[in-house]
Amino acid sequence: MTPPLTQSDIDREIAELHKAHDGEEADQPRRDFAPYRSSALRHPKQPLIAVDDPEAAELTGPVFGVTDVTALDADLTKQHLGEPLGERITVQGRVLDRSGRPVRGQLVEIWQANASGRYLHQRDDHPAPLDPNFTGVGRCLTDDEGRYAFTTIKPGAYPWRNHVNAWRPAHIHFSVFGTAFTQRLVTQMYFPNDPLFPYDPVLNSVTDERARQRLVAAYEHDLSVPEWSLGYRWDIVLDGPSATWMEEGR
Ligand SMILES: [Fe+2]
Numbered sequence: 001m002t003p004p005l006t007q008s009d010i011d012r013e014i015a016e017l018h019k020a021h022d023g024e025e026a027d028q029p030r031r032d033f034a035p036y037r038s039s040a041l042r043h044p045k046q047p048l049i050a051v052d053d054p055e056a057a058e059l060t061g062p063v064f065g066v067t068d069v070t071a072l073d074a075d076l077t078k079q080h081l082g083e084p085l086g087e088r089i090t091v092q093g094r095v096l097d098r099s100g101r102p103v104r105g106q107l108v109e110i111w112q113a114n115a116s117g118r119y120l121h122q123r124d125d126h127p128a129p130l131d132p133n134f135t136g137v138g139r140c141l142t143d144d145e146g147r148y149a150f151t152t153i154k155p156g157a158y159p160w161r162n163h164v165n166a167w168r169p170a171h172i173h174f175s176v177f178g179t180a181f182t183q184r185l186v187t188q189m190y191f192p193n194d195p196l197f198p199y200d201p202v203l204n205s206v207t208d209e210r211a212r213q214r215l216v217a218a219y220e221h222d223l224s225v226p227e228w229s230l231g232y233r234w235d236i237v238l239d240g241p242s243a244t245w246m247e248e249g250r
Contacts, residue, residue: 005164006163006164007164009163014035017030018204031043033204035162035204036162069140074138075138075150076151080134083133084153085115085131085134086114086154087230090152090224091234093148093217093233094148097238102147104146106146107140108148109138112171113136115131115134116156118131120136155171157170162201166201167200168196168202169196169200171188173187173188187236188215191232192216192219214237220232220233
Protein backbone atom coordinates (compact mmCIF):
# COMPACT_ATOMS: atom_id res chain seq x y z
CA MET A 1 0.00 0.00 0.00
CA THR A 2 1.34 3.45 -0.83
CA PRO A 3 1.73 5.64 2.26
CA PRO A 4 -0.65 8.61 2.52
CA LEU A 5 0.61 11.83 0.99
CA THR A 6 1.97 14.33 3.47
CA GLN A 7 2.17 18.11 3.25
CA SER A 8 5.93 17.74 2.65
CA ASP A 9 5.24 15.57 -0.41
CA ILE A 10 2.86 18.21 -1.74
CA ASP A 11 5.26 21.08 -0.89
CA ARG A 12 8.00 19.33 -2.87
CA GLU A 13 5.77 18.81 -5.89
CA ILE A 14 4.60 22.44 -5.81
CA ALA A 15 8.19 23.71 -5.59
CA GLU A 16 9.26 21.54 -8.56
CA LEU A 17 6.35 22.69 -10.71
CA HIS A 18 6.85 26.36 -9.82
CA LYS A 19 10.51 26.01 -10.79
CA ALA A 20 9.61 24.26 -14.06
CA HIS A 21 7.15 26.98 -15.05
CA ASP A 22 9.09 29.96 -13.69
CA GLY A 23 8.72 32.98 -15.96
CA GLU A 24 6.32 31.18 -18.25
CA GLU A 25 3.80 33.38 -20.03
CA ALA A 26 0.36 32.00 -19.26
CA ASP A 27 -2.98 33.37 -18.31
CA GLN A 28 -4.60 30.24 -16.94
CA PRO A 29 -3.69 27.73 -14.24
CA ARG A 30 -2.72 24.30 -15.52
CA ARG A 31 -5.70 22.00 -15.97
CA ASP A 32 -3.90 19.07 -14.43
CA PHE A 33 -1.79 20.46 -11.61
CA ALA A 34 -0.62 17.21 -10.00
CA PRO A 35 -0.41 18.43 -6.35
CA TYR A 36 -4.12 19.30 -6.63
CA ARG A 37 -4.95 15.61 -6.88
CA SER A 38 -8.55 15.71 -8.08
CA SER A 39 -7.63 18.02 -10.98
CA ALA A 40 -6.03 14.97 -12.60
CA LEU A 41 -9.41 13.24 -12.74
CA ARG A 42 -11.51 16.32 -13.33
CA HIS A 43 -9.83 18.13 -16.18
CA PRO A 44 -10.99 17.63 -19.78
CA LYS A 45 -8.78 15.15 -21.63
CA GLN A 46 -10.41 15.51 -25.04
CA PRO A 47 -10.11 18.55 -27.28
CA LEU A 48 -12.98 20.98 -27.00
CA ILE A 49 -15.82 20.47 -29.46
CA ALA A 50 -16.68 23.58 -31.45
CA VAL A 51 -20.40 24.30 -31.42
CA ASP A 52 -21.62 25.03 -34.93
CA ASP A 53 -24.43 27.25 -33.79
CA PRO A 54 -23.61 28.95 -30.48
CA GLU A 55 -26.85 30.90 -30.53
CA ALA A 56 -28.89 27.68 -30.49
CA ALA A 57 -26.84 26.51 -27.48
CA GLU A 58 -27.75 29.74 -25.71
CA LEU A 59 -31.45 29.06 -26.19
CA THR A 60 -31.22 26.02 -23.93
CA GLY A 61 -28.89 27.65 -21.37
CA PRO A 62 -29.99 29.32 -18.13
CA VAL A 63 -31.20 32.88 -18.42
CA PHE A 64 -31.66 35.68 -15.97
CA GLY A 65 -33.24 39.08 -16.17
CA VAL A 66 -32.07 42.30 -14.56
CA THR A 67 -35.24 42.33 -12.46
CA ASP A 68 -34.35 38.92 -10.99
CA VAL A 69 -31.45 40.42 -9.03
CA THR A 70 -32.44 42.36 -5.91
CA ALA A 71 -30.36 44.33 -3.39
CA LEU A 72 -31.01 41.58 -0.85
CA ASP A 73 -29.06 39.12 -3.00
CA ALA A 74 -25.85 41.09 -2.37
CA ASP A 75 -26.19 41.03 1.42
CA LEU A 76 -25.50 37.51 2.64
CA THR A 77 -26.10 38.59 6.24
CA LYS A 78 -29.76 39.36 5.63
CA GLN A 79 -31.02 36.23 3.94
CA HIS A 80 -32.44 34.64 7.09
CA LEU A 81 -34.42 35.72 10.14
CA GLY A 82 -31.35 35.98 12.35
CA GLU A 83 -27.80 37.32 11.95
CA PRO A 84 -25.09 34.88 10.87
CA LEU A 85 -22.15 34.35 13.21
CA GLY A 86 -18.66 35.56 12.32
CA GLU A 87 -16.73 38.62 11.23
CA ARG A 88 -18.91 40.83 9.03
CA ILE A 89 -17.11 42.08 5.92
CA THR A 90 -17.84 44.18 2.86
CA VAL A 91 -16.17 43.15 -0.38
CA GLN A 92 -16.10 45.64 -3.21
CA GLY A 93 -14.31 45.99 -6.48
CA ARG A 94 -14.64 46.57 -10.18
CA VAL A 95 -14.87 44.28 -13.18
CA LEU A 96 -12.55 45.72 -15.82
CA ASP A 97 -11.41 44.86 -19.31
CA ARG A 98 -7.74 44.81 -20.37
CA SER A 99 -7.75 48.57 -20.94
CA GLY A 100 -9.17 49.32 -17.50
CA ARG A 101 -12.61 50.11 -18.86
CA PRO A 102 -15.55 49.17 -16.63
CA VAL A 103 -17.56 46.11 -17.58
CA ARG A 104 -21.13 47.18 -16.87
CA GLY A 105 -24.24 45.18 -16.04
CA GLN A 106 -22.30 42.00 -15.32
CA LEU A 107 -23.87 39.32 -13.17
CA VAL A 108 -21.31 38.62 -10.42
CA GLU A 109 -22.09 35.57 -8.27
CA ILE A 110 -20.30 34.40 -5.12
CA TRP A 111 -20.41 31.29 -2.95
CA GLN A 112 -18.48 30.56 0.19
CA ALA A 113 -18.14 28.62 3.45
CA ASN A 114 -19.47 30.08 6.71
CA ALA A 115 -17.29 31.52 9.49
CA SER A 116 -16.51 28.00 10.69
CA GLY A 117 -15.33 26.87 7.26
CA ARG A 118 -18.41 24.78 6.53
CA TYR A 119 -20.39 24.84 3.29
CA LEU A 120 -24.13 24.31 3.25
CA HIS A 121 -23.66 21.38 0.88
CA GLN A 122 -24.38 17.68 1.25
CA ARG A 123 -20.81 16.80 0.25
CA ASP A 124 -19.38 18.90 3.09
CA ASP A 125 -19.63 16.74 6.20
CA HIS A 126 -16.55 17.80 8.14
CA PRO A 127 -17.15 18.41 11.85
CA ALA A 128 -17.65 22.19 11.91
CA PRO A 129 -21.03 23.75 12.65
CA LEU A 130 -23.52 24.88 10.05
CA ASP A 131 -25.02 28.32 10.64
CA PRO A 132 -28.82 28.35 10.30
CA ASN A 133 -28.60 32.04 9.38
CA PHE A 134 -26.06 31.72 6.59
CA THR A 135 -26.46 30.12 3.17
CA GLY A 136 -23.28 31.50 1.60
CA VAL A 137 -24.46 32.50 -1.86
CA GLY A 138 -24.96 35.97 -3.31
CA ARG A 139 -25.13 37.89 -6.55
CA CYS A 140 -25.26 41.41 -7.91
CA LEU A 141 -24.96 43.33 -11.16
CA THR A 142 -22.05 45.70 -11.79
CA ASP A 143 -23.00 49.36 -12.05
CA ASP A 144 -21.98 51.88 -14.72
CA GLU A 145 -18.46 52.05 -13.26
CA GLY A 146 -18.18 48.25 -13.31
CA ARG A 147 -18.50 48.13 -9.51
CA TYR A 148 -19.81 45.21 -7.50
CA ALA A 149 -20.33 45.11 -3.72
CA PHE A 150 -21.23 42.38 -1.23
CA THR A 151 -21.83 42.32 2.50
CA THR A 152 -21.03 38.91 3.94
CA ILE A 153 -19.18 37.00 6.68
CA LYS A 154 -15.48 36.25 6.47
CA PRO A 155 -15.30 32.56 5.54
CA GLY A 156 -13.24 30.19 7.64
CA ALA A 157 -10.43 27.95 6.40
CA TYR A 158 -11.54 24.35 5.87
CA PRO A 159 -9.93 20.93 5.63
CA TRP A 160 -10.15 18.80 2.50
CA ARG A 161 -8.90 15.36 1.57
CA ASN A 162 -6.22 16.18 -0.96
CA HIS A 163 -3.51 14.89 1.39
CA VAL A 164 -2.99 14.45 5.15
CA ASN A 165 -3.73 17.71 7.01
CA ALA A 166 -4.75 19.62 3.87
CA TRP A 167 -6.44 22.98 4.56
CA ARG A 168 -7.80 25.55 2.12
CA PRO A 169 -7.02 29.19 2.92
CA ALA A 170 -10.16 31.31 3.47
CA HIS A 171 -11.60 32.22 0.08
CA ILE A 172 -14.72 33.36 -1.74
CA HIS A 173 -15.64 31.76 -5.07
CA PHE A 174 -16.55 34.27 -7.78
CA SER A 175 -18.31 33.82 -11.13
CA VAL A 176 -18.56 36.53 -13.74
CA PHE A 177 -21.34 35.65 -16.12
CA GLY A 178 -20.43 37.48 -19.34
CA THR A 179 -23.17 38.14 -21.85
CA ALA A 180 -23.88 34.46 -22.52
CA PHE A 181 -23.60 31.27 -20.49
CA THR A 182 -20.64 30.05 -22.56
CA GLN A 183 -18.60 33.10 -21.49
CA ARG A 184 -18.86 32.48 -17.75
CA LEU A 185 -15.59 32.84 -15.82
CA VAL A 186 -14.94 31.35 -12.39
CA THR A 187 -12.19 32.21 -9.91
CA GLN A 188 -11.47 32.62 -6.18
CA MET A 189 -10.65 35.61 -3.98
CA TYR A 190 -8.34 35.22 -1.00
CA PHE A 191 -7.67 37.33 2.11
CA PRO A 192 -4.35 39.10 2.75
CA ASN A 193 -1.58 37.48 4.81
CA ASP A 194 -3.20 34.08 5.14
CA PRO A 195 -0.63 31.68 6.63
CA LEU A 196 -2.07 28.80 4.58
CA PHE A 197 -1.07 30.25 1.18
CA PRO A 198 2.18 28.27 0.77
CA TYR A 199 0.48 24.96 1.56
CA ASP A 200 -2.51 25.19 -0.80
CA PRO A 201 -2.24 23.29 -4.10
CA VAL A 202 -5.27 25.12 -5.52
CA LEU A 203 -3.80 28.62 -5.12
CA ASN A 204 -0.38 27.32 -6.14
CA SER A 205 -1.75 25.85 -9.35
CA VAL A 206 -1.34 29.47 -10.45
CA THR A 207 2.39 29.13 -11.01
CA ASP A 208 3.17 32.83 -11.44
CA GLU A 209 3.73 34.65 -8.13
CA ARG A 210 2.35 37.99 -9.37
CA ALA A 211 -0.75 36.29 -10.74
CA ARG A 212 -1.27 34.62 -7.34
CA GLN A 213 -1.05 38.03 -5.68
CA ARG A 214 -3.80 39.31 -7.97
CA LEU A 215 -6.14 36.76 -6.39
CA VAL A 216 -5.62 38.31 -2.95
CA ALA A 217 -7.92 41.14 -1.86
CA ALA A 218 -6.53 44.22 -0.11
CA TYR A 219 -7.78 45.32 3.29
CA GLU A 220 -8.97 48.89 2.78
CA HIS A 221 -9.78 50.84 5.89
CA ASP A 222 -11.97 53.37 4.07
CA LEU A 223 -14.20 50.51 2.92
CA SER A 224 -14.74 49.40 6.52
CA VAL A 225 -18.11 50.57 7.80
CA PRO A 226 -17.92 52.04 11.33
CA GLU A 227 -19.46 49.78 13.97
CA TRP A 228 -20.41 47.33 11.23
CA SER A 229 -17.92 45.61 8.91
CA LEU A 230 -14.30 45.34 7.70
CA GLY A 231 -13.67 46.34 4.09
CA TYR A 232 -11.81 44.47 1.36
CA ARG A 233 -11.19 45.57 -2.20
CA TRP A 234 -10.67 43.15 -5.08
CA ASP A 235 -10.80 44.05 -8.76
CA ILE A 236 -11.38 41.47 -11.48
CA VAL A 237 -9.55 42.09 -14.75
CA LEU A 238 -10.93 39.95 -17.53
CA ASP A 239 -7.90 39.75 -19.84
CA GLY A 240 -4.55 41.28 -20.72
CA PRO A 241 -1.31 41.28 -18.69
CA SER A 242 -3.08 42.16 -15.41
CA ALA A 243 -5.81 39.55 -15.83
CA THR A 244 -7.26 37.68 -12.88
CA TRP A 245 -6.53 33.99 -13.41
CA MET A 246 -9.67 31.97 -13.91
CA GLU A 247 -10.35 28.27 -13.51
CA GLU A 248 -10.21 26.22 -16.71
CA GLY A 249 -12.96 23.93 -17.92
CA ARG A 250 -15.53 26.65 -17.61
FE1 LIG B 1 -14.21 26.62 -1.55
